[in-house]
Amino acid sequence: VSPSILEALTLSTAMKCAPPDGCSLLLRVQASLVLHESLRGLEACSMNLDTQETQCQSVRVSRASRRRQVGWQLQVHFDCFEVSVAQTLYVTLRTVPHFCGVQLDQQYHVEAGKFSYWADRSRKVILVQVPEVPGAPDYYVRLCLKWFTCNDVGVPVRVTMNRMSRTVSLPYSQELPCLCLEGWFATPDAVRMQACPFEDExxxxxxxxxxxxxxxxxxxxxxxxxxxxxxxxxxxxxxxxxxxxxxxxxxxxxxxxxxxxxxxxxxxxxxxxxxxxxxxxxxxxxxxxxxxxxxxxxxxxxxxxxxxxAQGPGPRPxxxxxxxxxxxxxxxx
Structure with a gap:
């Protein structure tokens, strides 16, 4: 079986809210493939790189579909995997039965929305809107000067989940190209999201x-x-x-x-x-x-x-x- 029968693996994050149970983050897994007569199904597995915990799901392709639609392109949607903010996942897509070398892999980092910001140049402040994610941990935001690493400019601001306003005001002195914003969830080894408002100035x-x-x-x-x-x-x-x-x-x-x-x-x-x-x-x-x-x-x-x-008359050089x-x-x- 040619490895090209698996064409694409697409991952995305979704939010599921079911009152009164609250909201949860989900990973959507979609696959695109070319149907082959030997293919009985697909299996998708998600492994948390921090804990090595693995979840797998499989989708069966009926015998009638294999006979009538050989060579056709097929879109497969798996049930969602439950995930958490700031997790790093390794997702594998394989055929059932598994054929040697026929596999797609992708690493995915779960982000629950990025912060937004607006620079008020007249007041020399940057207003940062922290993402609102039900059930997520607290959130840090700071200004920093980006050299080899990003060095603090002022003290990082911690935004708690019970805070009424999720907008933070960060003052600055100069509009420098290396003046950047960083935001991250208050979890160990959280990936930091970064934006530099004046990078072209x-x-x-x-x-x-x-x-x-x-x-x-x-x-x-x-x-x-x-x-x-x-x-x-x-x-x-x-x-x-x-x-x-x-x-x-x-x-x-x-x-x-x-x-x-x-x-x-x-x-x-x-x-x-x-x-x-x-x-x-x-x-x-x-x-x-x-x-x-x-x-x-x-x-x-x-x-x-x-x-x-100067020599002689005339204007001085x-x-x-x-x-x-x-x-x-x-x-x-």
Whole structure:
């Protein structure tokens, strides 16, 4: 018998409510197959991977159907299996009698609905609607910053089943792409459902610029994982193209620092990723106090000075930075 006679195994969760007994979660099992003259029936088994407990059901195919409908596609619906929230099941579909290699397997995690949410940007809060499942355990929800793991932002909120309102308000400070919601049932080893409301928004990342006047160090450290590059650039005027300074490129994997940088208003940081480029000019945008400086200063390690004055009449040329090979010695921390 060809393994292709078993075409599909479909699993889904349903809720059965029968007052006054209450509600229960059920696993629906459906199969699609091509009828074969040797096939007498189908068997579906569900094993709980945590307890190894197994439940099986079988469906018989009549002899008359096998004779008249050989080669036809047949849809089989099994009786529902009783399951619990957060269970992980391994479901097997086999023929009766069992033919070697003719089997379908599928792993399934029982979820009783996902939380829904809405971001109120004016109040800087995220409103989370916790799923309501009769008989389910309590539910946790939290905000976290997603790096290799998701680190807490604030304290997780526990929603009990007898709570009047199932809406939780979680305040946040910045709309970061790695700011995520996590929700899970209060059961051991519960699988956590996750959503990141601002995952396509990176604007706030480029504002994390610091300047240390003592050692004249300009630094940037991302609040979220970023793939791209950072470089110093020189913008001749408002709205003009910002020209990269040679040897200033750094990977944007972590903290980037440039020592011995003067506070030139036209000196900027350029961030480049697969989604585009962004320019921030911290000394022009008023993020830091800018002391009086020369008409043009260098941004190289160990050098600093004026450019030669313009020769002859006419407008002064736009000041440009003097960059030497010393810039290649700027470290990355």
């Amino acid at each position: 990176t604007e706030a990342l480029w504002d994390a610029i610091r300047y240390h006047p003592g050692d004249r160090a300009l630094s940037w450290e991302p609040a979220c994982p970023v793939r791209g590059h950072v470089s110093l650039c020189w913008r001749p005027g408002p709205g003009a193209l910002c020209h990269n300074l040679e040897h200033s490129g750094r990977p944007a994997h972590g903290r980037v620092q440039y020592p011995l940088v003067d506070t030139q208003p036209r000196l900027c940081l350029k961030f480049s990723t697969s989604r585009g480029s962004w320019v921030r000019c911290p000394f022009q945008e008023g993020h830091f106090q800018v002391p009086p400086i020369s008409r043009c200063t260098c941004v190289t390690k160990g050098r600093r000075g004026r450019l030669p004055a 736009s000041p440009q930075p003097q960059v030497t090979s010393l810039t290649s010695q700027w470290p990355l921390w």
